Structure formats: structure tokens, C-alpha cells
Amino acid sequence: MKNFLLGTAVLFYIGVVNPVSAQKTDAPKFISNTEGVKEYSLNNGMRVLLLADASQSNMVVNIVYNVGSKDEGYGEKGMAHLLEHMLFKSTKNLGDIKKQLSDKGGQANGTTWFDRTNYYEIFPSNDENLKWSLQMEADRMINATILQTDLDKEFSVVRNEFEIGENNPTRVMIQNVFSNGYTWHNYGNSTIGSKEDIERVKSPTLRKFYEKYYQPDNATLIIAGKFDEKNALKYITDYFSVLKKPERNLGGTYTVEPAQNGEKYFEIKRNNDQQIIAAGYHTSAFADKDFAALSALYEILTSDPSGYLYKNLVETQKVSSIWTFSPVVRDPGMVYFNFDVPKDKNLDETTSIVRTELDKVSSIKFSQDDLKRAKAKLIKGIENERNNTIDFAINLTEIVGAGNYKLGFLYRDNVENLKLEDINRVAQKYFKNNNRTIGVFRPSSNEERVFPSEFRDQQIADLVKDYKGKALEKEPAPFEASIANVKKNLTEGKLSNGMKYGLINKELKGDKIQGTFRFRIGNEKDLEGKESIGSMTASLLKAGTKTKTKEQIQDELDQMKSSVGAYVYGQNLIISIDTYKQYYPKVMAILQDMLTNATFPENELTKTITETNTWLEGQLKDPNAIANNELQRLAAPYPKTSIFYVASLQEQIDDNKKVTKAQVEDFYKNIMGATDGVGTLIGSIDAKTASSELEKTFGKFTAKSKFTEVKPTFFETKKQDKNIITPDKENAVALGTSSFKMTQDHPDYAALVMANEILGSGGFLSARLPMRLREKDGISYGVGSYLNIPVSNDVSSWNYYAYLNPTKRDAVEVAIKEEVSKAIASGFTQQELDSNKKSYANERTTSLGTDNTLINLVNTQLLYGRSLDKYDEQNAKIQNLTLSEVNAALKKYLSENNVISVFAGDFNKK
Template identity: 75%
Template sequence: MKKLLLCLSLMVGLSISTSTFAQKTDAPKYLGNVEGVKEYSLNNGMKVLLIPDGSQSNMVVNIVYNVGSKDEGYGEKGMAHLLEHMLFKSTKNLGDIKKQLSDKGGAANGTTYYDRTNYYEIFPSNDENLKWAIQMEADRMINATILQSDLDKEFSVVRNEFEIGENNPSGVLMEKVFSTAYMWHNYGNSTIGSKEDIERVKAPTLRKFYEKYYQPDNATLIIAGKFDEANALKHIAENFSVLPKPTRQLGGTYTVEPAQDGEKTVELNRSGESKLVAAAYHTSAYADKDYAALAALGEILTADPSGYLYKSLVETQKVSSIWVYAPEVRDAGLMYFNFDVPKDKNLEVTKNLVRTELDKIGSIKYNAEDLGRAKSKLLKQIADNKNNTVSFAISLTEIIGAGDYKLAFLYRDNVENLSVADIQRVAEKYFKSNNRTLGVFVPSANETRVQPAEFRPEQIAALTGNYKGKALEKDVAPFEATIANLKKNVTEGVLSNGMKYGLINKEVKGDKIIATFKMLLGNEKDLAGKNEIGKLTAVLLKSGTKTKTKEQIQDRLDQLKSSINTRLYGQNFIISVNTYKNNYAEVMDILKDMVTNSTFPQNEITKTITEQNTNLEGQLKDPEAIAQNELQRLSSPYPKESVFYTASLQEQIDNSKKVTRDQIVNYYQNILGTNNGLGTVLGNIEAKNVVASLENTFGKWNAQSKYAEVKPTYFETKKLDKNFLTPDKENAIALGTESFKMNQKSPDYPAFVLANEILGSGGFLSARLPMRLREKEGISYGVGSFINIPVSNDVASWGYYALLNPTKRNAVESAIKEEVSKALKDGFTADELLTNKKSYANIQKTMLGMDNTLINLVNKKLQYGISLDEYDTLNSKIADLKLDEVNSALRKYLTLDKVTSVYAGDFNKK
């Protein structure tokens, strides 16, 4: 799916000189500290939130504007989102924003929704990056150029993004349901907007929208992670406090959606294999206490396997899956239910069954067990989010849009204080047939209609004004994001059965513990033809054990604010654990029960196969799924029995239907095991306790099948351009690949990595392919290249991708081939070399500040014996590369004469 200062013309009638700005520097005013979120304000009305976390090595700068699609008028549909794209172009003082973001090597994005727009940058922590990000955000707040020439290119990129969404049946259905549910309020309008408005809007109109809403009194700046607070406040004062407070009054929106007076219905007719039923109910604003009760009720109704709707519809296989969504919005929102329907079910019959079950929501007698289960899951989600500081800072975007950042804490408090009576009350209040979007007008008398409460600004101010939050958490110990420091804090060992482990001593906010385990399984003979069996076995490990039902496992993990996820591909069985220090031992006991005592109930097997097949059926006419699947089949034509064989989408459906419980049990008993495994645990926990738990969980779980690595076969790709038609799909995709022989020990590896960076994957949309197709010609929303260079074999590949309007198929093909040909013929430039070296180094530093990167590096060392120092060694080699080495590597391994390409879309469109 998310992106210096001195302006002489802020709005009509406002003209301020440069010297005036320079004389008006004011320090941010401290307002208070709510659970580690330090709040400040500026005299011009701007709000500032600082969330320091010394355990991070990265920081995020996130600015939120209180403007979204809700604020768009007639002819302006999609303007907020289009403006978000334009603000990545250039400013009067800084110039090319994307190039500078690319040079910095961080992660950046912008997102738009109903109530807000935000822009964020994640960088390695240092004052240079902090100062630049603050300067940049201040500059593009008032000095964006918004050139018609840029808009002429960008509108087609946004249109392509719109078309991508149009390929998703569930997304389009949700959009239609929202639109039908709302008669007057702008929540009924899709954030992506109207394609016609996007195409027709002119730069001067977009500028008026920008000058009205992109002002300090309508913005909240968030800085989170590891940073110097004094310097942050100094930079904010220098760059933002000098901006004058506008004289215009925004006023806000005041439309209140009237009570719905009858069930509505909408029918969507589109090409595709998916069958869906959806229902939406008008509910509450995020600020309303009812929102917490509704969130819990959503879990009580839909959770797998305990939900009432889940049991009545999924458990009985009337639908294959269910999910619920309630946006965190400023005004009264919706609760939306989606039901995926298997291909062989009658849609009309299923719709009536769904309606019947929905009608029971208000009459069900909910109990304390229901509430406890839902609260555990919601509080786990809240804790996980709050204890990931960078993610928390970005997630506050939605809460600020909903009225005030403190609402996030009030929501948590409301969840903690929920009673069964609260659940019963909202179930009876909101879930009436006349408040549902499905049906027709039926005259009747004495209806009790639903009118959600309106929350005016003064009500939210009263809710949040004196809110203090809970006691502050302890400061987390800093952790320097370097290989040298990682080496100091890693302990390695071997369990009694031969499984290798690594322990990273790193304190994480909230005392979180994160672990990833990788088990190497089987051999060519024992795994032959068992791909679908293996994948299903991994998914079903949490479906019940000799001591616990699936429901009991999930309930306990939610109560412990923890998760265990398992997946399998080829010879790799992956287990991911996310928990907390105090709960670690019990979570590992649950994992042990799963891996040693699973029972694989037949009804869970049937449900899982139905759910997976329904998802696959939805992909049978999806361009992206088809292209990925067919390219893999064309470029790697393994025999069907091979562990590397890629089955067609229909084959996957057919194969999974043939899987029996006996096959799953046999795979579980003979193939799975940890004696050829490895794994890393990260957190602040005593090594002896971790080792003891690992030994207890994995030390005696041994596979009967002897492990022998199955080496991939090298298939030389051939020049091929193949079309796959997907009628009535608005978006198309181009994918291509070329195979060659290389591994990460090759002398050419560093040069080829950098060559790919320059060609298609480096920087922030600044590599050659995105610059040509997205920035210059506007014919692709997403375009780039990628490489797959293995460690233990030499079967490597380069590839590219591009999302496009089907009518641009030939233009995209030509542009990609021209750019690759130009790079091969003329080579890259010295400036490109220097710029991408810098951005690559910064990206690697950013990556090293992420816990998953640290875990993956240690696991790589455990599996392949590769020293942690290789991370720095590779970066040093890339930094020392000469231009001719990079150009030579590109020409040695890449040629258009061997690129296999597939194009999937409705290419009959005119």
C-alpha cells in the first residue's frame, strides 16, 4: 500500500518578509508528559510531540496535517491524496525532495486518509539527519513548488495507484458499501478520489487547497526514537516557530450523518473469481467510549476460533473467512464486516445466511469469558504498538486525525475498563437491520433508530485537556547499532540435539522478547511432491494439541500479549515468537506443546484448505498473482516432484484438496524437527533462562527424516515477452527476470549490488527505472529492480517490476528496455556512483537499527558460518568501488537477450 522556511505568499492577503521570519524565533512551550510522550506548542498554533527512546538507533520525524478526503469539496475528490504525492517533488529552498531523501538513505513515505495527511522519514540517529528532516518539513509546509509540469506527470501515477486498488474486489466492495452507507458525510468518498477529478485538477487549484491546510496551526510534528531533545527543540524553534500563524479560520467540517432509516444494499459486478458478502453499521467516533466496546465486540464476533460469527459461518464452512474493520476516525464511523465465500457456494443463499447471523448480534448474551478474551487481544495489540517507538509515532497519525493524540491512551483505558454490560449495550444499540447497509426501504412504524453521538472540538478538548496517563515507564538502555556492538552482545551455543542458537542481549521497550527460529528439513526423496502438505502442516500447528484446543492456545497467547507464527517453504520451517520478558517461559511452553503434541483436527484441516483455496480463487484473474506465478514457472521449470516446483494457481487449489490428515500427520511425525535447526532470541533476559527454555522446547524434538540440502538447478532464462490477459482489470503488471551464476562470495557481488541500486532499487524513487517511468513519464505508480544472490549456491537472478495502466503496456516495455540498454551501452556516471554509495551506506545503517536485521544477521552466521563482520566488509567494498568495476559487473551479468518478461492485464483496453 503510506509520504528553507521563507515563503512570501502563504495565502490570499498574507505577505511576510524574510527578515520578519528571522526575528521571530520562539522556543516551544512545554505542556506536559503523558506516558513518555512530551507535548509542546508553538505560538503559531503548531503542536509538537517528542517520544525519546534510547534503545533505538533510528529516529522518525513524522508531521501530521489535519486534512484528508473528508475536507474535499465538489470537484476536489482525491485532491488531498494528490497533494501528498506532489509534496515529494520540490520546494523553493531545498529543491528536489526525493533526491535528498535518497541521499540520506532512510525510509520515507506519505499517506492520506479521511481526516489527515502525514509525511515521515526514518533515519539513523544523528543531529545532521534530525536537523535536515525538520528543515525539510518546515520548507515543504509552505514552500512547495506545485508545478503544472510535475502535476502532468504525477496525476497519471496517482491514477495508476487508483487502478491498482480497482483490481481488488474486497477493496472495491468496501468502497461501494461506504459510499452507500453515507448519504451526506464525506467518509462515503474514497480517499484515493475520483479518477476524473484526479485527471482534471490544475496546479493553481491544488495550490489553493495546499495554502489553506498546510499551515503550522493545522499540523502536529512528532519526533521519536533516539535523538537529542535539546537539539530537536532548537531546530524546531529555528525552522517552525518563525512561520506566522495564519489569519484564516479553518472552521472544520460540520456535516452530521443523519440516522439511517432502513437497510440499504449495493451490488458490485466485476470480473473475478472471488465471492464476497459485506455489511456495515453506523457506529461511533474514535473519541467515543463506545469505540472501545465496539472493538472488543468485533473481536468477540469474528476471532478465530472463538468468535460467534466465526463459529456459525466459518466453522460450518458457509463462508471461508471473516474479518472486521472500524476506522479510527474523527466523526461517527462504520463497523465493516467482510465475508469471503467459497467459489462453490450460492451467493444469494450465503448472503441470507450472513444476514440471519448478523441479526443475532443484538440478542446474544455475552459473558465475562468473551470479554476477557477480547480485552487480552486488544491490549496485546496496544502494548505491542506502544513498545515499538517508531511504529507508535507513525500510528499516532490516525489518532491525531481523530482529534488528539491522548485519545490513544484513553482508548486503552476504555478497553481496560470494559464490562460485559458495555458489550451488551453497543451490540443492542448499533446492530439493527435498519442501520445496516444491505437492504431495501421497508415502511414500518415505531422503529428505534440509531443516531451516533457527535463529538465537537470542545468535547474532545474536555476529554483530553487534563488527561495525565499512567506512570512513566523506565528509560531503556541505549544500544549502539554497529556490528562491533552486536558482537559484544551475542552469545552462541548448541542444544543437546545439535540445534544452534544465538542470544542478543538488547533491551527493547516494554521488555519485549523477539525470536526467529529456522529448521532445515528433509531431503530430496522424502520431500518429493509434498509442498502443499508441508505448508498446511505448518499453518495447522496452532489448531489444537493434546492439552489445549485452538481456542485455548489463542486465548492464552492473547492474555500474554504474545504471538507465535509458523510457516514453511521448501526445506525451511520458520517459527517467529513475539512476547515479553515475564511471559517468555510460558510462551515457549505453549510452543513446545504445539510442536510436540499437535493433533490436527479434521475440521480445522478442512477449514484451512477452504480458506486458502478461496484466497487462491480470488487470485485466478488477478494480474499481479498471475504474473508472479507464471514468471516463476517460466524461469524455473522444475519437475512437479521437486521441492522448488512452482505449481500454477489452479494446481495449488487442486493439490490442497487432495491433502489428507494422514499425510499431514506423517509429515509432522517424520519431517519436522529441530536437530538441523537454528534460531536467535533478542531481548534483555538472562542467558541461562533462555538456553533452558530452548533446550526444553527444542532439545528433544528430532526429525526422523535425515536432512540433506537440496541444491537448486540453474536454468538459463531466454528472451521472451509473454502476455496474460485479465479482462476487466483496471491495473496491469510487468515482471521480468534473468538468471546468472553468482553467490555472495563472488568478487563481483559488491559491484553488482551497487549496479542494481543505480539501475532500479536504490534511493527514494531516484534510481534510473523509477526516475524514467514514474518521475519523468508518469506511466507507472511502482517500478524498480531487485536481485536474488544466494549464499550457499550460485543460482542467482536479477529482476524488474512495474505497475501500469494496461494501455501503457508498450510504453512501459520500451522505457524499461531503453533504460537497461542505455546503462549497458553507456554505463553509469561518476555522480550516480557517488550518490548511490552514500545512500546505500545510509540505508544499511538504518537497517542495522532494526531488531529483525540483527536477528537475521546472527541466524545467517549460525546457518552458513558467515562472520558478522561481513556486513561491514561488504559495505566497505561497496564504498571503495570504482566506476568501471560497477559498469563491468552490470555488463558481465545482465543482457536483454536473456530477460524473460511477463505482462498481465486487460490489454484489449483502449
């Protein structure tokens, strides 16, 4: 199933006035310890969850408020989401929140959903960060300024975010299924809100909403990762227990969606080439045991390759793909089914076919194998999430919003205890055509209507009060996030075929093992015109082997809670694994089978081409896709014979259609291989076992085509502005690039990195470009810049992006050019440099606490001989930079005369 949430971004330290220091402080009261989640409560009603994990080098503070779009009244649509944006502005005690978040480094975000709003900060584990974050969250809980001047700028930013979603056919379809499916309940309203309500709301009205819901008795504070629990409880006492419990009674919402009286049908007509059929069914609340059975049913119906709907619709090429989305919600929810339809299919005929297949669901006799397969996949996802403490703490947001954090454990238990009769029961209960949103109203007699089971607060409290959870697993050992410690725990080796590998000895939660392998393949002659072929070959490696079917491969991986992935781009074959220590040999055996015995069934190739092209067809009129593709073609005009040639979107579709099974088999047998490659594993795995399995898997995986690196050509960019009209699109995009020569070892590299940080990349929306276009002018939801500077060649570029309302096209262009021109002509200030040095260092420390960063660093060392010490050296160079060096680097490498800009949108709108 797919998950759709909202999002934003990054973090700080400074002394803060104690919010209400005159109040009496009371230490948090311990409630329970459920599988390592320690629950506390304060006298003012606030709930606290602590999830300690010493193996982390980062920590997260996540505060969840039980308020979302469900709680909005008439004229308030989008208020919860707009308030989320405003709480990043300022408070009475702290002042500028974004500035201080930016200075701190790390990562920050705020999101709004149906039942809840949350704010979180991820940063390197230390007492200073913990203390500041708790001070800040306590302060903005009750002291946000919510100024009308800030609101006047922010509403257009939120409106621009709304318009970005309006460009996406899938998001439009999801919203319309929910809005048509719900008659009374607010789950039918878009979380991002109504454009009109967003634009017209005034700060006093928004403040009333804030003061009602942003109170300690409506909040759950979550702290997770590596932190001092004693200090955490002390700071919670100091900054949160002093907040007075409000006298008002929230009361809660009481609307219950009535049973649907018949199938509903709607059509959306917009300028786009993508065809979609969508269906929604009213289902259960997350607290209901039915939610687990329904989750398994969705897997049984849609899973590739075993799903019933998948086999009857995708296998037979009636549709190109199918997926589902079922949000975790407090009240009875809805499941969304998405069917992507190729352009050459008749939409009306396909809709009839889809409806017929959905009508069969309630009468299917499911098997024990169906149940076993679905349970394995669901449990795999649950355990993988549970074993990533930071992500788990953030994802608890949804469970808290659904009623209580323990519901997540109950859901897992319900999945583990599922019986076949549960699957058949929910299929028969919910999958009725009078409970579906897809078609027209059809009056009929003797309807068996579906009434959802409501869960009141006391029912949920009774449900979880005696729940103890499972016994705690062994906690992984602490691991210091430093280059010195990585080197200390790194073992390097080489296979018989010359492949280099690295093993990072780090205990991961649940004894996980992760690995990424990068193989350099082919040469210019052998790869000419084979981009689509290579991509299809990698996609089909799991489609079946001489010993296993596609279904068997997927079932075995799911049973082991493991994943294997592969993709090809240019001269690179990338393979990744995600497994557990006990399953590592078996997963590597499956990978070895894929690399030596793949069969590439014709029907799977056809399905992959259809699915890929259906997605590409949806991009043909998307402003962002069009602009990005055109910018690459303008900046790097390679001939079609080059492996670096950038094909147009239509050329990619046409090339995919020409791929044959014989071409895929030839690419597999002659070009793919591990002779020139590297790979890194991370986890607490025995070095001898690891190397032995690597040898078995890759030792004889050789390519007949000899690898010869093809270096990219440097094309000097010249000033050019290009407009592309995309009719009937609510949002537009501006993209730009400027080329220059540089590698990461160049003497100017550090200075240029810092110059770009100040100009458009660094901090929490505090760089010059976002400050001008988003914060000051309010004309772009997302704007920034980034560098593309490789390790192994000197073809580099500076790039910018901005998302905008089409009517703001000229204003955005002027603002970007003014800020770039001003930076080049006048340079930056010492204050900007000092601030960004600090945030950059903290961002790098945070990054070093992620496993993917460690894997990539080791792979880079193995592939290019670039020492891990370069990471610390880069940090030192950044901190020693002078203002004159940074200003000189920007002026040397960036010129307005060398920037190519592409604007795509409906610029005919007035």
C-alpha cells in the same frame, strides 16, 4: 481486525535557506508529559510531541496535517492525496525533495486518510539528520512549488494507483460499503479520489487547497526515537516558530451523517472468481467511549476460534473466513465486516445466512469469558504498539487525526475498564438492520433509528485537558547499532541435538523478547509432492494439542500478549515468537506442546484448506498473481517431481484439496524436527534461562527423515515476451527476470549490487527506472528492480517490475528496454555512483537499527558460518568501488537477450 492505509517510501542532507528568518523566534511552550509523550505548543498554533527512546538507534520525524478526504469539496475529490504526492516534488528553497531524500538514505513516506495527511522520515539518529528533516518539513509546509509541469506527470501516477485498487475485489467492496453507507458525510468518498477530478485539477486550484490547510496552526509535529531533545527544541524554534500564524479561520467541517432509514443493498459485478459478502454498520467516533466497547465486540464476534460469527459461519463452512475493519476517525465512523465465500457456495443463499447471523448479534448474551478474551487481545495489541517507539509515533497519526493524541490513552483506559454491560449495550444500540449496508430498502413503521453522538472540538478539549496518563515504565538502555556492538552482546550455544542458537542481549521496550528459528528438514525423496502438506501442517500446529484446545492456546497467548507463528517452504520450517520476559518460559512451553502433541483436528484441516483455496481463487484472474506465477514457471521449468517445481495457481488449489489428516500427521511425525537448525532470541533475557527453555522446547524435537540439502538447478534464461489477457482489469503488471550464477561471496557481488541500485532499486524513486517511468513519463505508479543472490548456492537472478494502465503496455515495455539497454551500453555516471554509495550506506545503517535485521544476521551466521563482519565488509567494498567496476559488472551479468518478460492485463482496452 484488519487495517487499511495508504503508503509510499525513503530519505538525505544539504544546507537550506532559513524559511522566514526575519520573523521573531519563540521557544516551544511546554504543555504536559503524558506517559513519556512531551507536548509543546508554538505561538503560531503548531503542536509538538516528543517521544524520546534511548534504546533506539533510529529516529523518526512525523508531521501530521489535519486535512484529508473529509475536507474536499465539489470537484476536489482526491485533492488531499494528490497534494501528498506533489509535496515530494520540490520547494522554493530546497529544490528537488526526492533527490535529497534519496541522498540521505533511511526510509520516508507520505499517507492520506479521511481526516489527516502525514509525512515522515526514519533515519539513523544523529544531529545532522534531525536538523535537515526539520528544515525540510518547515520549508515544504509553506514553500512547495506545485508546478503544473509536475502535476501533469503526477496525475497519471495517482490514476495508476487508483487503478491498482480497482483490481482488488476487497478494496472495491470496502469502498462501496462506505460510499453506499454514507449519504452526506465525506467518509463515503474514496481517499485516493475520483479519476476525473485527479486528471482535471489545475495547479492554481491545488495551491489554494495547500495554502489553506498546510499551515502551522493545522499541524502536529512528532519526533520520536533517539535524539537530543535540547537540539530538537532549538531547531523547532529556528525553523517552525518563525512561520506566521495565518489569519484565516479553518472553521472545520460540520456535516453530520443522518440516521439511516433502512437497510441498504448493493451488488458489484466484475470479472473475478472471488465471492465476497460485506456488511457495514454506522458506529461511533474514536473519541466516544463506545469505540472501545465496539472494538471488543468485533473481537468477540470474529475471533478465531472463539468468535460467535466465526463459529456459526466459518466452523460450519458456510464461509471460508471473516474479518472486520473499523477506521480510527474524527467523526462517527463505520465498521466493515468481510465474509469470503468459496466458489462452490451459492452466494444468494449464503448472503441470507450471513444476514440471519448478523441479526442475532443484538440479542446474544455475552459472557465474562468473552469479555476477558477480547480485552486481552486488544490490550496485547495496544501494548505491543506502545513498546515500539518508531511505529507508535507513526501510528499516532491516526489518533491526532481523530482529534487529539491523548485520545489513544483514553481508548486504552476505556478498554481496560470495559464491563460486560458495555458490550451488550453497544450490540443492542448499533447492530440493527436499519443501520446496516448490505441489502435492499424495506419500508417499515416504528423504526428505532440510530443517531450518532457528535463530538465538537471543545468537547474533545474538555475530555483530554486534565488527563495525566499512567506512570512511566522503565526506559530500556541505549543500544548502538553496529556490528561490533552486536558481537559484544551476542552469546552463542548449542543444544543436545546439535541445534545452534544465538542470544542478543538488548533491552527492548516493555522487556519484550523476540525470536526466529529456522530448521532445515527432509530430503528430495521424502519431500516429493508434499508442498501443500507441509504448508497445511505448519498452519495447523496451533489448532489444538493433546493438552489444550485451539481456543485455549489462543487465549493463553493473548493473555500473555504473545504470539507464536510457523510456516514451511521448501526444506525450511520457520518458527517465530513474540513475547515478554516474564512470559518467555510459558510461551516456550506452549510451543513445545505444539511441536510434540499437536492433534490436527479434521474440521480445522477442512477450514484451512477452504480458506487457503478461497484466497487462491481470488488470485486466478489477478494480473499480478498470474504474471508472477507464470514468470516463475518459465524461468525455472522443474519437473513435477522436484521440490522446486512451481505449481500453477489452479494446481495449488487442486493439491490443497487432496491433503488428508493422515498425510499431515505423517509430515509432522517424520519430517518436522530441530536437529538441523538455528535460532536467535533478542531481548534482555538471562542466558541460562534462555538456553534451558530452548533445550526443553527443541532438544527432543527430532525428525525421522534425515536432512539432505537439495540444491536448486541453474536454468539459463533466454529472451521471451509473453502477454496474458485478464479481461475487465483496470490495472496491468509487467514482470521480468534474468538468471546468472553468483553467491554473496563472489568478487563481483558488491559491484552488481551497486549497479542494480543505480538502475532500479536505490534511493527515493531516484534510480533510472522509476525516474524514467514514473517521474519523467508518468506511466507507472510503481516500478523498480531487485537482485536475488543467495548465500548457500549460486542460482541468482536480476528482476524488474512495473504497474501500469493497460493502455500504456507498449510504452512501459519500450521505456524499460531503453533504460536497461542504455545502462548496459553506456554505463552510469560518477555522480550516480557517488550518490548511491551514500544512500546505500545510510540504508544499511538504518537497517541495522531494526531487531529483525539483527536476528536474521545472527541466524545466517549460525546456519552458514557467514561472519557478522561480512556486513561491514560489504559496506566497505561498496564504498571502495570504482565506476568502471560497477559498469563492468552490469554488462557482464545482465543482457537484454536473457530477460524473460510477462505482461498481464486487459490489453484489449483502447
